[in-house]
Amino acid sequence: MKSSRLVSILLLLxxxxxxxxxxxxxxxxxSVRTVYRDIEALSAAGVPLYGDAGHAGGYRLLDGYRTRLTGLTADEAEALFLAGAPGPAAQLGLGSVLAAAQLKVRAALPAELRPHADRISGRFHLDAPGWYADADETPYLPDVADAVWNCRALHxxxxxxxxxxxxxxxxxxxxxxxxxGRWYVVAGPGPRxxxxxxxxxxxSLEQRFTRPDDFDLAGYWAAYQRDFHHRLRPARAVVRLAPGVSLPGPGQTDAHLEEDGWTRTTVPIESLDHAHAEFLRLGTGIEVLEPQELRDRLARTAAELVERYGSPRTAAGDRPLRQPRRSAHPA
Known part of the structure; x- marks a missing residue:
């Protein structure tokens, strides 16, 4: 909408x-033509905008002019207060700073948006750490954060x-x-x-460093995670899954439904030992086709289980249970 775009131009400048x-x-x-029309509209409304020609030109606001208009919608106000994570901020030594900043932002919000900010804080709470692990002790986290902020080298x-x-x-x-729930520092040289x-x-050293202008922390972390998962599961297995059975985690490829209702797919595996343990949990809901070494290990385990427990029998114990027939393993 044009009104929203005009507000955006004001805030950008x-x-x-x-x-x-x-x-x-x-x-x-x-388009640039649309920007020209919006600038004319703002000037006609009394906003002190100036345009300079030339290579170093552009539009700017009169020095000292600031608008009190935030342009926040109700959804934006809610998202702003949802983004404040008090736990991590406190770990960084910024708990009181975050509280003061939220108080100031709330005071600057239009009256009709304040209930939205209060509602989001009262209905959503972000708790980053997992259930089954003790919180990591990070006594040097504030020092690392200070070094990040001030571009100071560390030993x-x-x-x-x-x-x-x-x-x-x-x-x-x-x-x-x-x-x-775990803190990581991305640091040069490298980075690593x-x-x-x-x-x-x-x-903390007196030496300061220059952070690369083109370094993108979010982009680096996304690439690091992709590489981590690739290194974590370097091998592949071809399996068949019974109807209704699925494997957790990303990375499955070439999945297609076969005539008997089973799904054939290729999945990443961390190692033969890890895959052997994970696939055994699915019992008869999975059949490993490749690699042959993994298939043979599962077959030996199944044979050992039969030897240990014997053939399945009825409750009376006098007749073996009839096993359901399955399609033969494709050549």
């Missing part, structure tokens, strides 16, 4: 300063999973990520990812 018509059009996803003693376990590292912290709770000792 207020927060970013001088902007060209082309840049405004790109931000708002409209740490870090515990990793492979030998030698305890190593010395020089870190240039680019950003912090909270994943499933480190668990904050595995930092054994930390020294």
């Amino acid at each position: 207020q927060t970013r300063g001088r902007m060209t018509a082309a840049r405004l059009a790109e931000e708002l996803e409209v 740490v003693r870090y515990r990793r999973w492979r030998e030698p376990t305890d190593v010395e590292r020089h870190l240039e912290p680019y950003g912090l990520v909270l994943k499933a 990812t480190y668990r904050v709770d595995q930092i054994l000792r930390l020294t």
Whole structure:
């Protein structure tokens, strides 16, 4: 809508300063001609807008002019208060800062939007850590956060999973990520990812570093997770699943329904040992076709179970139960 777009132009110029018509059009996803018309509308309404020609030109607001109009909708006000996670903020030493900021934002909201902000805070609570793990001890988290904010290098003693376990590292912290209740610091050179709770000792250095202008923390983390899952499950297995049976997790490919109602698909597996244990849980609801080594291991386990428990019998114990017939394994 035009009214929403006019508010967006005001806020963009207020927060970013001088902007060209082309840049405004790109931000708002409209044509440059539309931006020209909107600028004329704002000027006609008395907004002190100035346009400068030339390579370094663009539109800007009169120095000192600020609008009190936030342009927030009810949904935006609710989302703003939902985004505030008090637990992680407190871990970073910003609990009181977050509370003060929310109080100020609430006071600046139009009266009709304040109930929406109060309602979202009272009906939704974000609790990041999982159920079945103790909270990680992260005594150096505030120091790491300070280094991230001030571009200050760190010298740490870090515990990793492979030998030698305890190593010395020089870190240039680019950003912090909270994943499933666990804090990670992404740091150069590299960059590489480190668990904050595995930092054994930390020294904040006077040395400062320059954070790469093109570094995108969210983009890096998305790529890191994709690579992590690929390394976690490097192998593949071809299986058949009975009707109604499914395997958890992403990565299944080439799934197609066969004539007997079973589904043939290719799934990633972490290792033969892990897949052997996971597939046994599905009992007769799964048949492994490849790799042959995994199929043979499951067959040996099934044979051992038959030897241990014997043939299935009726409650009277005098006649074996008749096994249901299944389609033969395709060649």
